[in-house]
Amino acid sequence: xxxPRPELIPNPAVRRLSLYLRQLEAFKRKDxxxxxxxxxxxxxxxxxxxxxxxxxYFGQFGHPGIGYRVDELISQVKHILGTDKTWxxxxxxxxxxxxxxxxxxxxxxxxFRLAAVFDSSPHLVGQKxxxxxxxxxxxxxxxxxxxxxxxxxxxxxxxxxxxxxxQLVKAGIKGLLNFAPVSITVPQHVSLNAVDLAVQxxxxxxxxxxxxxxxxxx
Amino acid sequence: xxxPRPELIPNPAVRRLSLYLRQLEAFKRKDxxxxxxxxxxxxxxxxxxxxxxxxxYFGQFGHPGIGYRVDELISQVKHILGTDKTWxxxxxxxxxxxxxxxxxxxxxxxxFRLAAVFDSSPHLVGQKxxxxxxxxxxxxxxxxxxxxxxxxxxxxxxxxxxxxxxQLVKAGIKGLLNFAPVSITVPQHVSLNAVDLAVQxxxxxxxxxxxxxxxxxx
Numbered sequence: 547x548x549x550p551r552p553e554l555i556p557n558p559a560v561r562r563l564s565l566y567l568r569q570l571e572a573f574k575r576k577d578x579x580x581x582x583x584x585x586x587x588x589x590x591x592x593x594x595x596x597x598x599x600x601x602x603y604f605g606q607f608g609h610p611g612i613g614y615r616v617d618e619l620i621s622q623v624k625h626i627l628g629t630d631k632t633w634x635x636x637x638x639x640x641x642x643x644x645x646x647x648x649x650x651x652x653x654x655x656x657x658f659r660l661a662a663v664f665d666s667s668p669h670l671v672g673q674k675x676x677x678x679x680x681x682x683x684x685x686x687x688x689x690x691x692x693x694x695x696x697x698x699x700x701x702x703x704x705x706x707x708x709x710x711x712x713q714l715v716k717a718g719i720k721g722l723l724n725f726a727p728v729s730i731t732v733p734q735h736v737s738l739n740a741v742d743l744a745v746q747x748x749x750x751x752x753x754x755x756x757x758x759x760x761x762x763x764x
Numbered sequence: 765x766x767x768p769r770p771e772l773i774p775n776p777a778v779r780r781l782s783l784y785l786r787q788l789e790a791f792k793r794k795d796x797x798x799x800x801x802x803x804x805x806x807x808x809x810x811x812x813x814x815x816x817x818x819x820x821y822f823g824q825f826g827h828p829g830i831g832y833r834v835d836e837l838i839s840q841v842k843h844i845l846g847t848d849k850t851w852x853x854x855x856x857x858x859x860x861x862x863x864x865x866x867x868x869x870x871x872x873x874x875x876f877r878l879a880a881v882f883d884s885s886p887h888l889v890g891q892k893x894x895x896x897x898x899x900x901x902x903x904x905x906x907x908x909x910x911x912x913x914x915x916x917x918x919x920x921x922x923x924x925x926x927x928x929x930x931q932l933v934k935a936g937i938k939g940l941l942n943f944a945p946v947s948i949t950v951p952q953h954v955s956l957n958a959v960d961l962a963v964q965x966x967x968x969x970x971x972x973x974x975x976x977x978x979x980x981x982x
Binding site for chain 1: 778779781782783785786787790807808844845846847851853859860861863864865866867868870871873874875876914915917938939940941945946947953955956957959960961962963964965966967968969970971972973975
């Protein structure tokens with residue numbers, strides 16, 4: 547497979563790659579063996595041209611007269627995303643959201659293994675939660691090195707998020723997923739993605755407001 | 765304020781509106797009274813032109829020689845997003861993620877009130893969790909009508925998500941936030957937003973993989 551050149555690949559194409567993978571896995575669960583770009587696109591509201599264009603950034607897939615082999619394309623997309631191997635991930639924040647993330651079933655199957663959980667609260671450090679013993683932040687550096695962790699999840703209150711991010715970057719983390727409802731900044735060599743649960747609801751509220759306005763229901 | 769015409773407003777502008785609101789609230793916490801489009805943009809990695817263009821979709825804000833008044837712009841953006849009034853929201857799924865969402869502090873301050881929690885499991889129905897008594901899905905319709913709920917959050921396992929979405933739409937829900945790691949479909953008059961936690965991690969893994977490749981660390 548050709549090596550992708552990151553500067554040429556638009557972010558939306560990478561996001562859609564994740565959606566294709568979800569959809570392919572759903573087809574696989576229904577025992578589908580092959581699929582066309584039209585069928586893959588339709589299930590996500592995209593044109594077949596968009597699907598082919600997105601995949602073309604990464605190489606030649608599909609077979610004339612057959613389409614894509616579902617199993618094969620799943621492997622290829624996982625390879626592109628880097629999730630054909632398992633990533634060790636750490637979590638900072640063992641509150642409610644942290645506990646939900648510890649129990650979240652969706653990570654393992656997608657190539658992510660929660661390897662360690664940290665919290666700054668002396669009440670929580672040392673506690674057992676499921677398979678995890680909550681560690682103090684002073685052990686960040688050693689744990690990251692020992693377990694070869696490159697990705698971190700931040701699930702702490704807003705006021706602590708930037709400080710935790712700084713500590714994670716200093717300890718060698720290369721990618722961060724931030725759940726705290728606040729913007730944080732990281733150096734350019736670190737990848738950052740944010741999930742703000744209230745923002746997601748706001749977007750829906752906006753759409754529902756507008757469709758109400760349009761019907762004169764303001 | 766002019767009424768926005770939804771078909772003219774690009775989705776990314778609406779998403780940035782949420783980010784502006786977060787950032788304005790952060791400035792307010794630091795007792796800032798006024799702010800320029802440059803300062804607001806810089807804090808989010810955007811140009812001042814982008815900030816002005818985004819806000820111009822919704823009306824005339826800001827004051828010559830002063831910039832934006834922080835308090836005023838917060839109110840205006842909330843009004844645009846429809847979050848200057850409180851939205852009652854229901855949650856389906858009282859597992860780990862559901863419990864995290866029940867305890868999530870970020871909703872109330874943003875204009876969302878979790879009003880009811882449902883689960884299909886007979887083991888959970890009737891249980892008290894914090895302020896909530898878990899209700900059976902058979903009470904969806906009555907609760908939605910009585911409490912005037914228009915938004916729903918789905919936090920159930922993948923295999924149940926589409927069925928739950930269908931029931932919510934039938935019971936009158938207008939907007940859905942889906943946390944289940946699977947694509948669901950809804951009729952066109954219903955707004956849908958999806959949060960797939962593994963997708964968020966995949967995007968970061970992809971970026972970290974690429975930056976590793978670029979440094980020959982594959």
